[in-house]
Amino acid sequence: MTSHYDLIAIGAGSGGLSVVERASEYGAKTAVIESGELGGTCVNVGCVPKKIMWYGAGLAHSLQDAEDYGYEVTRGKLDWKKLIEKRNNYIGNINDWYKDSFLSERNIDLIQGFARFVDEKTISVDGKTYTADKIVISTGGYPFIPSDIPGAEYGITSDEFFNDLDEKQPQKVVVVGGGYIALELAMLMSGLESEVHLLHQGRPMLRKFDGTLRRALRQQLEDDAININDNAIVASVERLNNGKLTIAYTDGTSLSNVDSLIWAIGRRPNTANLDLENTSIAVNDNGTIIVNDVEQTNVEHIYALGDIIGKAELTPVAIAAGRRLGDRLYGKKPNRKMSYDDIATVMFTHPPIATMGLSEEDAVKLHGGDHVKVYKTDFVPMYHSLTRHKVKTHMKLIVLGEEEKIVGCHMIGTGVDEMMQGFAVAIRMGATKQDFDDTIAIHPVSAEELVTMR
Numbered sequence: 077m078t079s080h081y082d083l084i085a086i087g088a089g090s091g092g093l094s095v096v097e098r099a100s101e102y103g104a105k106t107a108v109i110e111s112g113e114l115g116g117t118c119v120n121v122g123c124v125p126k127k128i129m130w131y132g133a134g135l136a137h138s139l140q141d142a143e144d145y146g147y148e149v150t151r152g153k154l155d156w157k158k159l160i161e162k163r164n165n166y167i168g169n170i171n172d173w174y175k176d177s178f179l180s181e182r183n184i185d186l187i188q189g190f191a192r193f194v195d196e197k198t199i200s201v202d203g204k205t206y207t208a209d210k211i212v213i214s215t216g217g218y219p220f221i222p223s224d225i226p227g228a229e230y231g232i233t234s235d236e237f238f239n240d241l242d243e244k245q246p247q248k249v250v251v252v253g254g255g256y257i258a259l260e261l262a263m264l265m266s267g268l269e270s271e272v273h274l275l276h277q278g279r280p281m282l283r284k285f286d287g288t289l290r291r292a293l294r295q296q297l298e299d300d301a302i303n304i305n306d307n308a309i310v311a312s313v314e315r316l317n318n319g320k321l322t323i324a325y326t327d328g329t330s331l332s333n334v335d336s337l338i339w340a341i342g343r344r345p346n347t348a349n350l351d352l353e354n355t356s357i358a359v360n361d362n363g364t365i366i367v368n369d370v371e372q373t374n375v376e377h378i379y380a381l382g383d384i385i386g387k388a389e390l391t392p393v394a395i396a397a398g399r400r401l402g403d404r405l406y407g408k409k410p411n412r413k414m415s416y417d418d419i420a421t422v423m424f425t426h427p428p429i430a431t432m433g434l435s436e437e438d439a440v441k442l443h444g445g446d447h448v449k450v451y452k453t454d455f456v457p458m459y460h461s462l463t464r465h466k467v468k469t470h471m472k473l474i475v476l477g478e479e480e481k482i483v484g485c486h487m488i489g490t491g492v493d494e495m496m497q498g499f500a501v502a503i504r505m506g507a508t509k510q511d512f513d514d515t516i517a518i519h520p521v522s523a524e525e526l527v528t529m530r
C-alpha cells in the first residue's frame with residue numbers, strides 16, 4: 077500500500093528537517109526520508125564534530141597562553157581516543173533526540189532508507205512507495221576523491237576524518253585544498269600538534285574572501301609552522317605495508333611517512349542516484365538542482381533547498397530556506413522568501429574568520445573605486461599582549477557612496493566568531509558607518525574597534 081503525505085522531504089539534514097518541522101507546525105502531514113543518520117552532514121560529519129575538535133585545538137593553544145600568564149602548566153598529552161569518544165557520544169545524543177523527541181513530538185514520520193523517484197508524485201524506498209502533494213529534495217552533497225590520480229583512494233575525505241579516525245591521532249597529515257574544509261582541518265590538526273602539510277595545488281586559497289583575510293590567514297598558517305607547498309600537485313600515492321603513505325608530486329619530489337592524506341577539494345551534490353530521469357526536474361551541469369526564487373524546481377510541486385541547490389552551502393541557510401518554505405506553503409505567509417545575499421559566515425580556523433557582504437575587490441569591481449571606501453585596522457588584542465604568540469586581529473569595513481552604507485565586514489582574530497552575528501543584524505538593516513560611530517563602544521573588548529574605526 078502506498079502512504080500519502082502533504083509533504084515529503086528527501087534527506088533529514090539541516091534543510092529537510094527544518095521544512096518538515098515548520099510544515100507540521102501548521103498541521104501538514106509530513107514525512108522525512110533518510111538513508112543515514114538524522115541531522116545530515118552538519119550534525120554527523122560537519123559543523124558539530126568540527127566545532128568540538130576546534131574547541132579541543134583551541135584548548136591546546138590556551139595551555140600555552142596559560143603558561144604565558146604565569147601558570148605552571150603540566151603539558152599533558154592529548155588522549156585522542158577520549159576526545160573522539162566524547163565527541164561521538166555528543167553527536168549520538170543529538171541523533172537520538174531527533175529520533176525520540178523532535179520527530180515524534182511533531183508527528184513527523186521517519187522513513188529510513190534511500191529514496192528514488194518513481195514518477196513526479198511517487199518515491200520508492202526499499203520497495204515501498206510513498207506519494208505526496210509536495211516533495212522537497214534536500215539531499216545535500218558529498219566530498220569526493222579525485223579519480224585520475226593513482227592511489228588517491230588511499231586518502232580520505234572529511235567524512236572519513238570524522239567517521240573513521242577514532243583510534244589514533246594521525247601524526248603526519250597532508251591536506252589537499254584551499255577552501256573552508258581544508259583550512260579548518262589543517263589548522264585544527266596543527267593545533268592538536270600533528271605535523272600538517274597543506275597543498276592547494278596552485279589554486280588560490282580562500283578565493284572568494286577579502287584580500288586582507290587571505291593574507292592574514294596565510295601569515296598565521298606560516299606562523300603555526302604549517303608546511304604550505306604552493307605549487308606541488310599530487311602525481312600518485314603509494315601505501316606501504318605499515319599503512320604509511322608516500323605522496324609523489326608532479327615535480328619529481330615526494331613526501332613520505334604520511335599517516336593521513338585528506339582530500340578537501342570541494343563537494344558534489346547528491347543527485348546521481350535519485351532516479352531524477354523518472355521526472356522532468358532540471359539540473360545544472362554540475363548536478364545541482366535548478367530552482368527559482370522560491371526554491372521551486374521546474375516541476376511545480378517539487379522544491380529543492382540546502383546544499384543541493386549549490387547557492388550558499390551553510391547550515392543556517394538550509395534551515396532558513398526550509399522554515400520559510402514551510403511558512404509559504406502552509407502558513408499563509410507568501411512573502412517569507414529567502415534572500416541569499418548578505419549572509420554572514422565564520423570559518424573556524426585559529427584564529428577564526430568572520431565575514432559578510434562584499435570583499436573590497438568585489439565592491440570595487442561592482443561599484444567602481446570612486447564609490448567605495450575602506451576602513452581598516454589591525455592590532456594585537458589585549459589577551460595576546462602577554463602571550464608569546466602575538467596573534468593579530470584584522471578588521472575591515474567596506475562602505476558605499478556618500479552615506480557610507482556598510483556593504484562588507486571582514487574580520488580575523490580571537491573572538492570574531494562570536495562578534496559577527498550582532499553586526500550582521502545591523503548591516504542587514506542598512507547600517508551606515510555613522511550608525512557604527514554613533515554606537516557607544518564597550519571597553520575593553522576587540523569589538524569596540526568596529527565602532528571606533530577612522
Ligand SMILES: Cc1cc2nc3c(=O)[nH]c(=O)nc-3n(C[C@H](O)[C@H](O)[C@H](O)COP(=O)(O)OP(=O)(O)OC[C@H]3O[C@@H](n4cnc5c(N)ncnc54)[C@H](O)[C@@H]3O)c2cc1C
Nearest residue numbers: 087089090091111116117122191215216382383389390391
Ligand atoms: C566538514 C564540514 C564542516 C562544515 N561546517 C559548517 C559550519 O561550521 N557552519 C555551517 O553553517 N555549515 C557548515 N558546513 C556545511 C553544512 O554542513 C551544510 O551546508 C548543511 O549540512 C546542508 O544541509 P542540507 O540539509 O542541505 O544537506 P545535508 O545536511 O547534507 O543533509 C542531506 C541528507 O540527505 C540524505 N540523503 C541524501 N540522498 C538521499 C536519498 N536519496 N534518500 C534518503 N536520504 C538521502 C543524506 O544522508 C543526508 O543526511 C560544513 C560542512 C562540512 C562537510
Ligand SMILES: NC(=O)c1ccc[n+]([C@@H]2O[C@H](COP(=O)([O-])OP(=O)(O)OC[C@H]3O[C@@H](n4cnc5c(N)ncnc54)[C@H](O)[C@@H]3O)[C@@H](O)[C@H]2O)c1
Nearest residue numbers: 253254255256257258276277279341342343389422423424
Ligand atoms: N565554517 C563553515 O561555515 C563551513 C565549514 C566547512 C564547509 N562549509 C561549507 O561547505 C562548502 C564546501 O566546503 P569545501 O571546503 O569542500 O569547498 P570550498 O569550495 O570552500 O573549497 C574547495 C577548495 O578546493 C580547491 N580545489 C578544487 N579542486 C582542487 C584540486 N584538484 N586540488 C587542490 N585544490 C582544489 C578549490 O580551489 C577550493 O579552494 C563550503 O563552500 C562552505 O559553504 C562551511
